[in-house]
Amino acid sequence: MSKKRVAIIFGGQSSEHEVSRISAQSVIENIDRKKYDVEIIGITKNGQWLKYDGPVEKIGNGEWEDIAQKKLLGSNISANETPSDITTINSAKQVIVGNAKAPIDVVFPVLHGCNGEDGTIQGLFELAGIPYVGCGVLGAAIGMDKAYTKIIFEKEGLPQGDYLVFNRKQVYNQMDEVVAQVEGRLTYPCFVKPSNAGSSVGVNKASDRESLEKALIIAAKNDRRILVEEFIDGREIECAVLGNDNPIASTVGEVVPCNEFYDYEAKYQVGDSSKVVIPAENLSEETVAKIREYAVRAFKCLDCAGLSRVDFFVHKDTGKIYINEINTLPGFTQISMYPKLWAASGIPYSELIDKLIELAFERYEDTRREYTNTLD
Structure with missing residues (x-):
């Protein structure tokens, strides 16, 4: 039986870039090499797509990127090209499908947060016509957005705490009204979260009005939609x-x-x-x-x-x-x-x-x- 070729993609431009690197290193170290050939693709924080075939242990600590960049600059690239010009290799689809040593059979996106588990990169895989691990565009997009997830959970009849949703402009321009709504509906303490973020990035517990305002500002810096949730002990x-x-x-x-x-x-x-x-x-x-x-x-x-x-x-x-x-x-x-x-x-x-x-x-x-x- 021939091996399947798996593209493992990690990194990305989200606030969970570092977590993705560690997750990917673990997956690469544990995947059965008797069954799979592995193509490793890293996405830098500025959006560059880089193929990587260096030491796996360099992925988790971030050293992989310099190794991949140096190898790329040493390839057949003209002197006037820069890494930002070339590392997308014209399109992400070409990186996945057209530049591997052999055709890719399936993609394993070890990506967390925005542009990784929110349906965007899943849409790319759909356009590329290639199987991939995890949710499709719809499930990924809704699952990433905590506010919309709660709406679906409510429709399903799943028990959850009370909550309110605001947008960034409300927080910046109508803070008094936002605070009044929270205090009228919920009690302190409460939790404030970006609607689209993972690994508890931008999440804070508010115990009074002052900490609530600070938490709302922090959440608004991480996403345009902000969720305020009832505290459940x-x-x-x-x-x-x-x-x-x-x-x-x-x-x-x-x-x-x-x-x-x-x-x-x-x-x-x-x-x-x-x-x-x-x-x-x-x-x-x-x-x-x-x-x-x-x-x-x-x-x-x-x-x-x-x-x-x-x-x-x-x-x-x-x-x-x-x-x-x-x-x-x-x-x-x-x-x-x-x-x-x-x-x-x-x-x-x-x-x-x-x-x-x-x-x-x-x-x-x-x-x-x-x-x-x-x-x-």
Whole structure:
């Protein structure tokens, strides 16, 4: 059986560029090289697409970029061309399809945040006519936008906390009105988030009017739409979902953050200070079953594909379950919840990569449109 050629794409222009690099290094180190030939493509923070065939360990720390640039400048390029002129190689499609050592069979986008899991790069793959791991354009776009996700979850009947949505101009020009709405609808503390961001970038907890105004400004710097959410005093429980039309849910895990909440620093910068408990302890079988059911329903109602991680709160006093959000391209670092949840559920890392690639081909075949010249 011939090997499949997989293009692994990482980096990007989002605030989660560094997380993407670490995730990609982990995927590349764990993919089965007996089954797959790997083409590595990095996207720099300024949007350059670079092929990379250097040491894998240089990806996570960012040193890959200089290596790729130097190799590119040493190739057949005229002296008056600069990296910004050439590294897009005319089009992203050409990078993926036309400049590989052999035809690419499937793309594994190990990208987080805007332009990575929001439907934009998925649209590129659709135009290129190539299978890819993860959600399609619709599921990715809705799943990335927390405000619209909440609308769909509400329609599905999934329990969630109260919330308000504002835009950047309202925050900058009508701060008093925004604050009045929040104080009239919610109570302190509350959480303020960019609607389109991941890894808790730009997320803050507001305990009074002054901190609310500061949090709104920070969120507005990260996105044009801002979400303000009810504070739920709950345990942070996460569940992984795998599949296409008939997805399955993993066991559930709990995040015990080292900081006041599970922010970017707690997730990626403080090592072992934040605890991940898999499976989550002291949850009834009924609660675990309900979380897994909600996770699958969330996945299906957004028309997700391949993978997602669904995050919940379980109220510390009442035990009520609240869905928080869905992550359609969750982290794949060695400490990330998604692969750890599946490992605890009987699917080790390399096998998980296999399954995701298989699901990409399955989804591609399922979504292909057959046209005829008849009017039958």
